[in-house]
Amino acid sequence: GGPASLSRFRGALVAGVLGDCIGGEFEGAEEVPMESVLQHLSSLDDETKGTSILEYSDDTAMARCVAQSLLTRTGFDEHDMARRFAKEYSASPHRGYGAGVIQVLKKLSSPQLNDVYQPARDQFNGRGSFGNGGAMRAAPFALAFPDLSDVKRFAHLGAMLTHSCSLGYNGAVLQALAVHLSLQGALDLPHQFISRLIKEMEEVEGDETARNDARILKEAEKPFCDRLHRIRDLMDRSKVSIEEVISELGNGIAALHSVPTAIFCVLHCLQPRECLPESYGGVERTIAYSLALGGDTDTIACMAGAIAGAHYGIETIPQSWIRCCEGVEDADQYAERLYKLYHQS
Numbered sequence: 537g538g539p540a541s542l543s544r545f546r547g548a549l550v551a552g553v554l555g556d557c558i559g560g561e562f563e564g565a566e567e568v569p570m571e572s573v574l575q576h577l578s579s580l581d582d583e584t585k586g587t588s589i590l591e592y593s594d595d596t597a598m599a600r601c602v603a604q605s606l607l608t609r610t611g612f613d614e615h616d617m618a619r620r621f622a623k624e625y626s627a628s629p630h631r632g633y634g635a636g637v638i639q640v641l642k643k644l645s646s647p648q649l650n651d652v653y654q655p656a657r658d659q660f661n662g663r664g665s666f667g668n669g670g671a672m673r674a675a676p677f678a679l680a681f682p683d684l685s686d687v688k689r690f691a692h693l694g695a696m697l698t699h700s701c702s703l704g705y706n707g708a709v710l711q712a713l714a715v716h717l718s719l720q721g722a723l724d725l726p727h728q729f730i731s732r733l734i735k736e737m738e739e740v741e742g743d744e745t746a747r748n749d750a751r752i753l754k755e756a757e758k759p760f761c762d763r764l765h766r767i768r769d770l771m772d773r774s775k776v777s778i779e780e781v782i783s784e785l786g787n788g789i790a791a792l793h794s795v796p797t798a799i800f801c802v803l804h805c806l807q808p809r810e811c812l813p814e815s816y817g818g819v820e821r822t823i824a825y826s827l828a829l830g831g832d833t834d835t836i837a838c839m840a841g842a843i844a845g846a847h848y849g850i851e852t853i854p855q856s857w858i859r860c861c862e863g864v865e866d867a868d869q870y871a872e873r874l875y876k877l878y879h880q881s
């Protein structure tokens with residue numbers, strides 16, 4: 537479909553869920569041979585295996601809350617979103633949440649709480665979390681607002697409910713920007729896509745707080761911009777090994793070590809790759825490649841899946857994958873409703 541078509545909206549949310557559900561198999565694994573990835577993926581096509589459903593994790597559980605809140609409130613409402621996070625956590629606490637964020641989610645359910653941003657600010661001795669938990673649920677922000685400055689603003693605030701360190705919430709801003717630009721067709725010109733992200737993040741990371749956090753954590757002056765430049769260098773190379781991607785960009789639970797990685801996975805898989813079956817479409821290539829990096833595979837595949845799905849659209853996603861993942865039908869409905877909200881405003 538054309539820019540901001542319904543197919544792209546559906547692709548974004550559905551492929552995000554698929555990345556989470558399918559990627560759970562390898563979460564935390566240090567090394568994942570491509571052979572194991574392809575075996576896992578071909579088992580999804582096996583009709584005889586029948587009924588076993590791959591469950592979604594914290595990534596999708598929280599993205600659902602974001603989508604539901606944006607839809608019900610027709611925009612961003614921090615109290616409503618915080619309530620949904622807390623309620624979802626207490627209803628299903630065993631979805632693989634990060635060790636720190638659980639404390640925030642428990643505090644958010646207190647009826648006495650006035651400032652919904654306070655529990656997140658209290659994390660890690662007042663530094664706030666830099667985990668990728670804000671970024672993993674950022675895609676719906678990209679689908680709710682046609683204006684790029686709204687996407688940045690609300691992705692930031694939505695992440696701040698649990699992640700108050702700039703290295704956490706700026707990962708969410710970057711992920712939302714990537715999905716938003718992809719939705720507009722920006723991945724047709726990959727080099728311009730990355731330049732645009734650098735331009736936007738230059739401004740985002742120019743902020744006093746971000747500079748301060750980067751200094752304290754001994755990162756580059758503008759950490760996400762630094763990684764985006766590394767992505768550009770890797771894109772220009774004819775061959776890149778999995779080891780190099782991991783050492784340059786990371787595969788861990790910090791937003792800085794996973795959001796740029798997810799963006800690279802999408803860019804790297806825009807063309808067919810030797811290590812992947814020729815029959816694969818773009819979303820399949822992107823998710824398969826993300827899993828082969830190991831580490832926080834469900835979250836990297838979820839984020840890469842959302843960006844890729846916004847580019848290729850829903851039609852390219854195999855039915856066999858859709859059938860075996862929990863929560864896909866809901867994601868598809870949220871996408872349709874967000875599409876209407878986006879085009880209304």
Ligand code: 8NA
Binds near residue numbers: 563663665832835
């Ligand atoms: P979070 O906010 O609890 O952060 C995750 C972890 O990052 C924390 O438990 C800390 O170890 C570390 N961390 C974050 N900020 C700081 C800081 N300022 N100082 C020191 N350490 C810090 O949770 P989240 O929502 O960001 O979750 C991030 C990822 O971890 C998600 O992908 C989620 O699925 C989870 N997770 C990962 C694994 C795995 O094996 N990779 C397993 C279970 C859960």
Ligand code: MG
Binds near residue numbers: 593594595631632835
């Ligand atoms: Mg998860």
Ligand code: MG
Binds near residue numbers: 563832833835
């Ligand atoms: Mg994860």
